[in-house]
Amino acid sequence: MDQRGLVERARQGEHDAFADLIDGRLARLDAAARLILRDGELARDAVQETMIRAWRDLPGLRDPDRFDAWLRRLLANACLDLVRRRKRRVIEVELTPIDAPSTVDIATGLADRQLLDQALAGLAPGHRAVVALHYLLGMPLPEVAASLGIPVGTAKSRLHYALAAMRISLTAEPDTAPATVAGGLA
């Protein structure tokens, strides 16, 4: 069954079809949510919210071919809604367990990956959302901008800033202190 067929069936209320759609996407959506929110439990909440809303509102999706773009937009909104509800509340950074050695030459060591993770922790959620949607979910920047309700230029500048922060982190001295970041969207 192709994706369009699965979406059509799910739109008609078939739970199995929706479960198939979930299975192909859940891991990456969860990863994007953890990158944006920096908290495994919050990420779970955001993904659950996304999927439940997707199921509930699927009959309103007119073009099945836009399912993925729509789902990614729902996730971005769910994540940023959670951030807003918890604004000014300090979120402890939870480092994702790292199992396999990197195959990428720039960050082959554990320390480098931790540094990169800390660099992302230092960014505002709105900046991390651009990084997550663009690099983890593969959305082109105009689509990222539309999903986040920001001009394309702002999306580009946020991405530029985030990349610079990540690059700098890999040249700086390691800092093993746990990072914290206050909620906010800037």
Place this chain on the structure above:
Amino acid sequence: MTTPRRFEQDVPALLAELYLAGTPDYRDDLVRQVAGTRQRPAWTFPGRWLPVELTTARVPTTRLPMRQLGVLALIAILVAALFAAYIGTHQQKLPPPFGVARNGAMLYGSGGDIYRLDPTTGVSTALVTGPDTDQIPMYSRDGTRFAFFRQTGTAPTTYELVVANIDGTGQRVVSTDAVTFDYSINWSADGRSIILDDTHGHVTRLDTVGNAPAQKITYPDVREIIALRPPDEGELLYRTVTANGWALRVMDTDGTNARPVFPSGGSSMRDDDYTQYEWSPDGSKIAFRLHPDASDDFRIYVMNADGSELHRLTKETGTECECDYFWSPDATQIVFNRWRFDESTGDWHVRPLGIVSVDDGVVRDIGPQPPEQGAEFAFSPDGKTITWLPRRSPDTIGTTKDEPLLLDVADGTSRTINVGVDSPPDWQRLAQ
């Protein structure tokens, strides 16, 4: 350290390595939660199926010598003066762009052509015919011209926007790129342009009189543009996101003077907690549909343009979906689709259209029982009649035909106009 370009290329893999961790352990819980959630019926979603995704394209211009320009300007002034003198003695009285007007003819699409119908005599006249598939005609607010969609190429959902004189002559394409059935399109109040809204903060004005390039305006911080405020269209109703969640705001169309409308007091709203906003034709009120806490109860609320005096419009009890409303031209009544939820069976049951007085909230039924999807409807310019036809999916436009009914607002009686249409008819506004 690698180059910035190389680093950027490596980022997706780095992030996947950091964050991608296989299927989360809550997958089964999630599937169970979804299984326990009821889907919303398709008709509860806003029916924004008219246009548009447009981009601007500058029209190539040729630089003229200044001397020739001067001569041309003198000739133009002379011609304009003669034309003004002629118009001054023969000017047609035009209706206001909003509010009550006299009923004129109706336009409708059928079989890929555009027709004009005299609703009094029932006589139809073909205005736009030929091999092209033309549909969904829309009168300008002054009733002197109309726009319609012409299918382009083989894609069934790609169109160009064409403007024509009232008799179908003078057709010209005004869209600068493909038009699709997605967002919203409206004639400007002065009838000189057509306004396209991509709902992401971009408004495009297409010149329907001259050859000015499409004018695209981007509003920062705007998540969704709702509508220009009648009657002068000097303000814009829009949605944005604040630290507390989604908010409804108004600003001047030049992007200044933004002020909050709803919600007040810093309360938090989700993006689908309220939808389907409509200015009243006199611009004094805003109606919208509210369903707090994502409940199944969808109700129409009305407030003043500054957000004051917010109140639920109808007073009926139970769980209902009040959707797709339409203001009467004098802003005293609202007609809407509605469904009632049966708690015992978990089913929604369509009801006849409701028509409600804005002053006292009393609802009465009008028109026949619609099909499950509800009805398409609109007030006539004089507010005494409602056009009614079974609601259809955008996918079926051009493939099926229905005969619209005319409902008498005063006594609720109906009559057919005996023509098959494939899109809702549009009524011409005439001066009183």
